[in-house]
Amino acid sequence: MDYNEFKRESERQFAEQPQEGRDMYKRNFIKIPEEYFTLNGKSKSGQHADMVIKALKDNFGIYFDVIIDGKDILSTSRFAKIVDMADADSGLLKILLEKYPNNKFAALINSKSQKAVVITVKKGESAKINALVLNGEDPVYVQFVVNVEDEGNIEFFQFFCSGVKEKSATGIINIADIGRNANANFIAVHNEGSETAVMNLHHTEIGECSRLSQHFVFTGGSHVKSMGKVKLRGQLSESETNEIVEAVLDQKMDVNTEIVNASKGSAGILESKAVLSDNSVCMLKGFATIEEGATGSRSLVKESSLLMDNTARIESIPGMAIREDDVKATHSASTAPIDEENLFYLLSRGVDRNSAMKLMVDGFIGGSVLKIGDDEARGLAASIIYEKLKNKSIGLTPENKADTVYEVVRADEKAEDMLREHYKYR
Amino acid sequence: MNGENMKLEIRNLHVSAEGKEIIKGLSLDINEGEFHVLMGPNGSGKTTLGKAIMGHPKLKITEGDMLVDGKSILNMKTDDRAKLGIFLLFQNPIEVDGIGFANFLHSANGAMHGNTVTTSDFLKEFKETSEKLKFSGNMAQRSLNAGFSGGEKKKGEVLQMAILKPKIAILDEPDSGLDVDAIKIVAENVNEIAKRNNTGILLITHYSRILNYMKPVFTHVMINGRIVANGGAEIIKAVESHGYEAFTK
Ligand SMILES: Nc1ncnc2c1ncn2[C@@H]1O[C@H](COP(=O)(O)OP(=O)(O)O)[C@@H](O)[C@H]1O
Ligand SMILES: [Mg+2]
Numbered sequence: 001m002d003y004n005e006f007k008r009e010s011e012r013q014f015a016e017q018p019q020e021g022r023d024m025y026k027r028n029f030i031k032i033p034e035e036y037f038t039l040n041g042k043s044k045s046g047q048h049a050d051m052v053i054k055a056l057k058d059n060f061g062i063y064f065d066v067i068i069d070g071k072d073i074l075s076t077s078r079f080a081k082i083v084d085m086a087d088a089d090s091g092l093l094k095i096l097l098e099k100y101p102n103n104k105f106a107a108l109i110n111s112k113s114q115k116a117v118v119i120t121v122k123k124g125e126s127a128k129i130n131a132l133v134l135n136g137e138d139p140v141y142v143q144f145v146v147n148v149e150d151e152g153n154i155e156f157f158q159f160f161c162s163g164v165k166e167k168s169a170t171g172i173i174n175i176a177d178i179g180r181n182a183n184a185n186f187i188a189v190h191n192e193g194s195e196t197a198v199m200n201l202h203h204t205e206i207g208e209c210s211r212l213s214q215h216f217v218f219t220g221g222s223h224v225k226s227m228g229k230v231k232l233r234g235q236l237s238e239s240e241t242n243e244i245v246e247a248v249l250d251q252k253m254d255v256n257t258e259i260v261n262a263s264k265g266s267a268g269i270l271e272s273k274a275v276l277s278d279n280s281v282c283m284l285k286g287f288a289t290i291e292e293g294a295t296g297s298r299s300l301v302k303e304s305s306l307l308m309d310n311t312a313r314i315e316s317i318p319g320m321a322i323r324e325d326d327v328k329a330t331h332s333a334s335t336a337p338i339d340e341e342n343l344f345y346l347l348s349r350g351v352d353r354n355s356a357m358k359l360m361v362d363g364f365i366g367g368s369v370l371k372i373g374d375d376e377a378r379g380l381a382a383s384i385i386y387e388k389l390k391n392k393s394i395g396l397t398p399e400n401k402a403d404t405v406y407e408v409v410r411a412d413e414k415a416e417d418m419l420r421e422h423y424k425y426r
Numbered sequence: 427m428n429g430e431n432m433k434l435e436i437r438n439l440h441v442s443a444e445g446k447e448i449i450k451g452l453s454l455d456i457n458e459g460e461f462h463v464l465m466g467p468n469g470s471g472k473t474t475l476g477k478a479i480m481g482h483p484k485l486k487i488t489e490g491d492m493l494v495d496g497k498s499i500l501n502m503k504t505d506d507r508a509k510l511g512i513f514l515l516f517q518n519p520i521e522v523d524g525i526g527f528a529n530f531l532h533s534a535n536g537a538m539h540g541n542t543v544t545t546s547d548f549l550k551e552f553k554e555t556s557e558k559l560k561f562s563g564n565m566a567q568r569s570l571n572a573g574f575s576g577g578e579k580k581k582g583e584v585l586q587m588a589i590l591k592p593k594i595a596i597l598d599e600p601d602s603g604l605d606v607d608a609i610k611i612v613a614e615n616v617n618e619i620a621k622r623n624n625t626g627i628l629l630i631t632h633y634s635r636i637l638n639y640m641k642p643v644f645t646h647v648m649i650n651g652r653i654v655a656n657g658g659a660e661i662i663k664a665v666e667s668h669g670y671e672a673f674t675k
Pocket of ligand 2: 472599
C-alpha cells in the first residue's frame with residue numbers, strides 16, 4: 001500500500017462511517033459538530049508555544065523532547081523519529097489502518113496527518129519522553145506509534161495545550177506495542193482550549209509478563225471523544241488504567257475504554273472518576289472483555305462520579321463480555337451529588353464553603369491523582385485540576401507552581417506521612 | 427458578667443424541619459467556662475438544638491433568636507459560627523472517604539487560627555492528644571471517620587475539639603455507643619481540654635453514666651422540644667431515680 005491509497009481509503013471511511021457505529025452506544029455518545037472536521041485555521045500557536053515551554057520548565061521542571069505545534073513537529077529524543085506520511089512505509093500505513101477498522105475519527109486523523117512520530121525502544125533500553133502538543137487555530141492531527149521491545153522500559157508523557165479561544169481540533173492516535181518483560185508508563189494530560197474538539201484514540205497491546213500503567217486526565221476541550229483499548233496479549237501481563245475527568249460549564253466528554261484479557265493469568269484494572277459541574281456532560285463507558293482461553297485472568301472496571309451541580313449529567317455505561325469461566329471480573333458504577341450533611345460537617349469546623357467543596361473533590365479524586373507515578377507530571381496535572389476547580393478555567397497554561405495549589409509531601413520530608421499529599425485549599 | 431468571656435444566649439427558640447416543629451420555645455444561656463448538661467429522652471430535640479446552633483441548612487428558625495455576645499447569629503454561615511468559637515461534637519459524625527483525618531484537621535486549624543500555629547506544632551499536638559485519647563494505630567493517615575468504630579469516631583471528635591480550641595462546645599452524646607473504659611477516657615480528656623482552654627460546655631446526654639466522670643454545674647432537662655427543668659446536681663439525681671416521667675407534668 002502506498003500513501004495515496006492510504007489517504008483515499010481513510011477519506012472514504014471518514015465519509016462513510018457514522019460517529020458511533022456500535023449498537024450499545026448508539027444512544028449514548030457525544031457527537032462532535034461537523035464543523036470541527038473541516039476547520040482550516042492558519043495560525044499556529046506562535047508565541048504561546050514559547051510561553052508554555054518556559055512556564056512548564058520554570059514551574060514544573062518539565063522539559064519536552066517532542067514538540068508538536070500545529071503542523072510542525074520537532075524531536076530531540078533519539079527514541080522518537082518523525083516520519084513524513086508521504087514517505088511512510090507500507091508496514092506503518094497498514095498498522096494505522098488496521099488498528100481502527102471503520103472508525104470515523106481514526107480515518108479523519110489518518111487522512112489529515114502529515115507527519116507521524118515513531119518511537120522505538122530497543123531490547124533492554126529505557127526511554128523517557130515528554131511530548132507537548134499545541135494547537136492553534138490550525139488543528140493538530142498526529143499519530144504516535146510506539147514499539148517497546150522485550151525487557152524495554154518506557155515513560156511517555158503527553159501534554160496537550162492550546163492557545164486559542166476559536167474553534168479548533170486535536171486528533172491523536174496512539175498505538176503501542178509492548179514486548180515481553182517490559183514496562184510502560186503512559187501519562188496524557190488533556191488541557192486543550194475551551195473551543196477545541198478533542199479526539200483521542202489509543203490502542204496498546206502488552207506482551208508476556210509485561211506491565212502497563214496509564215493515566216489520562218481530561219480537563220480541556222469543548223468536546224472530548226476518547227476511544228481506547230488495552231489488549232493483554234501475553235500471559236501474566238498486567239495493566240492499570242486510571243482516568244480522571246473534570247468537566248465544567250458546557251464541556252462534553254465521552255470516555256470509552258475497553259480492557260481485553262486475551263491470555264492466561266492476565267490482569268486489567270480500569271478506574272474512571274469524573275467530577276462534573278455546571279451544565280457539563282460526561283459519559284463513562286468502560287468495557288471489559290475476557291476472551292476464551294484467558295483462564296485465571298482478572299478484570300476490574302470501576303466508574304464513579306461526583307456531581308457538583310444538579311444541572312451536570314453523568315452517564316455511566318459499564319459493559320462486559322466474558323467468554324471464559326475460570327476468571328474473576330468485577331464491574332461497578334456509582335454516582336453521588338455533593339452531600340449536604342458531609343458539607344455541613346466540614347463547615348462546622350470553620351472551613352469555608354468553597355474550600356469544603358474542594359476538600360470533598362480532593363477526597364474523591366485525590367487518590368487517582370496520587371497514582372500518577374511521575375512527580376513532575378503529577379504536579380502539573382494536580383495544578384491544572386485544582387486551578388480549574390477554582391476558576392473554571394479551561395485550557396489555561398498553569399502559571400502557578402505546583403506547590404501553590406497543591407502540597408506535595410514526599411516520603412523523605414519531615415511531615416512523617418501524616419499529612420498526605422493533598423490539595424492546598426488556602 | 428465577665429466582659430471577656432463569650433456568651434451564647436438562646437431566646438425562645440422555635441425550630442422546625444420539613445414543616446414539623448421540633449424545638450418549641452427554648453431559652454438557655456451558656457458562658458465560656460461554664461459547664462452545663464442537657465438531659466432528655468430520645469427524640470426530645472437535643473440533637474436538633476445542637477445543629478440549629480451550628481446553622482444546619484435544613485433547619486428553619488421560625489421564632490426567637492440566638493445571640494453571641496449580644497449579636498444575633500441567625501444570619502451567620504456555619505463556618506463563621508465555628509470561627510466565633512462554637513463547636514459541635516456530632517452524635518453521629520459523618521464519614522468522608524478520601525479526606526485524610528490529619529489533613530482535614532490541619533486545614534480546619536488553619537481556617538480557625540490562621541498561620542499562628544506551625545505545621546510541626548500542629549503535628550506535635552495532634553500526636554500528644556491522640557496518645558492521651560489512647561487511639562490505637564495510626565489514625566492520622568486514615569480517611570475522615572471512614573471505617574472508624576463508634577468509639578474512634580467520638581475520640582476523633584474530641585481530638586478535633588482539643589486542636590480547634592472552641593470557646594463554647596456542644597457535645598452531643600459523646601458517650602453513646604462507648605464502653606465504660608472509653609467513656610472514662612473521653613470524659614477525662616474533655617475535662618482537661620475544657621479546663622485548659624476555659625471552654626464553656628453544653629453536654630448532651632440521655633444517660634447519666636458519663637456523669638460519673640464529669641461534674642456539670644448547671645442541669646437542664648429537655649422534653650418534647652422544651653426545657654422543663656433547670657437546676658443543679660439534684661436534678662441529675664431525680665432523673666437517675668425516677669427517669670424523665672417525673673418531669674412530664
Ligand atoms: N431533618 C429532620 N426532618 C424531620 N424531622 C426531624 C429531622 N431531624 C430530627 N427530626 C425529628 O425531630 C425529633 C427530635 O430529634 P432529635 O433532635 O434527633 O432528638 P434527640 O437528639 O433528643 O434524640 C425526632 O422526632 C426526629 O424524628
Ligand atoms: Mg440525639
